[in-house]
Amino acid sequence: MKVALDTNILAYAEGTNGVEMKEKALDLIQQLPAGSVVLPTQVLGELFNVLVLKAKKSPTSARTAILTWRDAYPLSDTSVTVIVNAVDLAADHNLRIWDSVILSATAQAGCRLLLSEDLQEGFTWQGVTITNPFAATPHPLLDVLLGRSES
Numbered sequence: 001m002k003v004a005l006d007t008n009i010l011a012y013a014e015g016t017n018g019v020e021m022k023e024k025a026l027d028l029i030q031q032l033p034a035g036s037v038v039l040p041t042q043v044l045g046e047l048f049n050v051l052v053l054k055a056k057k058s059p060t061s062a063r064t065a066i067l068t069w070r071d072a073y074p075l076s077d078t079s080v081t082v083i084v085n086a087v088d089l090a091a092d093h094n095l096r097i098w099d100s101v102i103l104s105a106t107a108q109a110g111c112r113l114l115l116s117e118d119l120q121e122g123f124t125w126q127g128v129t130i131t132n133p134f135a136a137t138p139h140p141l142l143d144v145l146l147g148r149s150e151s
Contacts, residue, residue, distance in 0.1 A: 001145050004038045004076065004106035005029075006116030007046040009133070014047070014065055016055045028115075028133050031146050037073045040105035042098060044070060076109035089125060103128060113141055 011017065012025035029037075044066050051062035076082075078101055085107070086100035095103070099119055106114045107126040115133045122139070123130045131139035143149035 001036060001113070001141070002038055002109060002111040003032060003036050003113040003115060003142075003145060004040055004102070004109065004111045004128075005043065005073075006102060006114060006118060007043045007050060008117045009115055010039075010043060010047050010069055011050045011055075012117075014051060014055065016050060024134060033145065033147075036145065038076050038106070038109045038111055039069060039073045040076045040102045040109075041078050042101045042105060044075075046098065074109075076105040076111075078105055079108070082108050085126075093123075093125070103130070113139070113145065115142070 009025055009028070012021040013029060015022040047069070048059075048062045048066050051057045051065055052059055057065075082101060082104045086097060086104040089095060089104055090097045090100040093100075103114060103119070103125055107128045111128055114128055114130045116130055117132050117134055119130045121130060121132050121135065129139065129141060131142055133142060138146075138148075140149060
């Protein structure tokens with residue numbers, strides 16, 4: 001099963017929300033099976049902004065982080081199809097366009113889960129379910145992916 005990571009998961013892993021969230025995010029990422037993670041390209045752009053604007057890192061330091069994440073996982077590009085589907089998704093479900101781009105790219109990559117603390121828990125579109133990996137009760141698909149459940 002393939003899974004995509006939203007910007008906030010990577011931002012936490014970079015330490016933008018304190019040590020405790022950094023440890024939680026890194027622990028989650030390390031538990032994900034090899035070859036299961038995909039990053040929507042949009043996430044990298046958003047992460048750059050978070051690192052520079054919120055975390056006050058230098059653009060050079062943020063670029064290094066972006067390139068490291070790019071090298072760590074396959075990317076799902078923001079193609080014309082992704083954008084057109086994202087516009088439909090945003091219009092039909094009243095979502096922000098950039099969140100829709102991430103969800104559309106996630107679906108295009110054949111992922112079953114989009115891990116995000118910011119997006120609507122349980123929302124499913126084109127076979128992709130959004131779930132908060134830090135929720136008290138993990139989504140059953142996440143439990144399966146992490147080997148904590150058999151079905």
